[in-house]
Amino acid sequence: MTVSRVINSENNVRPATREVVNAAIATLGYSPNRAARSLAGAGQLRIGLLYSNPSAGFLSEFLLGSLDQASRSDVQIVVEKCELGDHELERAQHLIASGIDGIILPPPLCEAPALLALLDEANVCAVSVATAMRDEDRLAIRIDDHAAAATMTRHIMQLGHRRIGFIKGDPNLAASAERLEGFRAALADAGIAEDPSLIVQGLYTYRSGLDAAEQLLDRVEPPTAIFSSNDDMAAATVAVAHRRGLDVPGDLTVCGFDDTTLSTAIWPELTTIHQPIADMSRSALELLVTTLRRQRGGDGVEVPRLLDFTLIRRQSDAPPRRRPRER
Structure with a gap:
């Protein structure tokens, strides 16, 4: 007992x-029998x-x-x-x-x-x-989604980008709002005015990323970088850029969030936030x-x-x- x-x-x-x-268990190399434990209640x-x-x-x-x-x-x-x-x-x-x-x-x-x-x-x-x-x-x-998004935004700005597009995530999730606010906070800290036309809605799906990237790149003055709220939408952005004949990252920087397997399954591999x-x-x-x-x-x-x-x-x-x- x-x-x-x-x-x-x-x-x-x-x-x-x-x-x-515990010492006896280690010495004997004992491991409990799961079936017996279940039968024993x-x-x-x-x-x-x-x-x-x-x-x-x-x-x-x-x-x-x-x-x-x-x-x-x-x-x-x-x-x-x-x-x-x-x-x-x-x-x-x-x-x-x-x-x-x-x-x-x-x-x-x-x-x-x-x-x-x-x-x-x-x-x-x-x-x-x-x-x-x-x-x-x-x-x-x-x-900390807010801090993570702010960190990525600062990295993009340190590269020299000032027109940065942002693809939002599912509007029903608090994490989406936190990532957007982190993006906005980093811009404000750098003294860069927010351009509402460079912030578009996504749903964390690849399909929504395609639509959002098309909207951003159709702007009269398109962004030089796009930060997507997850890797699926970032991968879709890369696909849209390639279809338009844009070089990534030469013509357009694209960054994601999550660091899923998709981030290293496409070319070029994505710069992203690693969420463990x-x-x-x-x-x-x-x-x-x-x-x-x-x-x-x-x-x-x-x-x-x-x-x-x-x-x-x-x-x-x-x-x-x-x-x-x-x-």
Whole structure:
């Protein structure tokens, strides 16, 4: 019984006894039999992952991180796909009825009001990932989107660009607003007047990036650089530039956000903000498991909720041309 308590991270074991048991486990190379633990009623945690994300690159990294951490934490993860505004409540109710212990919500579901209300009403523990919402009572893992966007904007200005286009993300997500405000703040700090015609709406999809890039490059005086709120829209911008015969980065600097696999799958490879998507999903699962086990009287490690971002410079940025563009 004492060994079982130690393995299940219960807190009613003296520290000295816990050390002896852990030493014995290490010496014997013991690992618990999952089937036996289930039969014995140990209650392996079942975590749901509900997703509806238009970016395949973001989603693949998110799933890989979650599955990796599920194995490390010895929990079962149940992945459910849904369409935002259509099936998310139905799929969440299905998970709740199945006896799920907790749910991970990547964007855009992480900020879906009806879904969050349903989970609160059902008393299901949930963690939101990559959200910029400020709610101290809700579990969340994120980066500082405002600071990240400001950092990228300053980098573009340091190259010498002054006419910088910006493609906004999904208007229903707080992170989109944070990235836009970070862009605006950096311009203001540099004393550059904001040009509303250089800020266009996107939806984080490749298709929306194509439309937004066309709008920006159709301007009488087009931007010399375009900063997109994610890599999918930045990749679409590169495609539009190539179709118009523009050299990237010679004629047009293009920068993205997220650092998904797509950022290195196109030519030129994208300069982008590295959002540690896989690490965020790992941290989300770890935070959820820790919270649930503490609720059951067990132990858990502290999990950082604000992760670091990094500016990754590749081949898609350069100083603006000092000569007229060739037509």
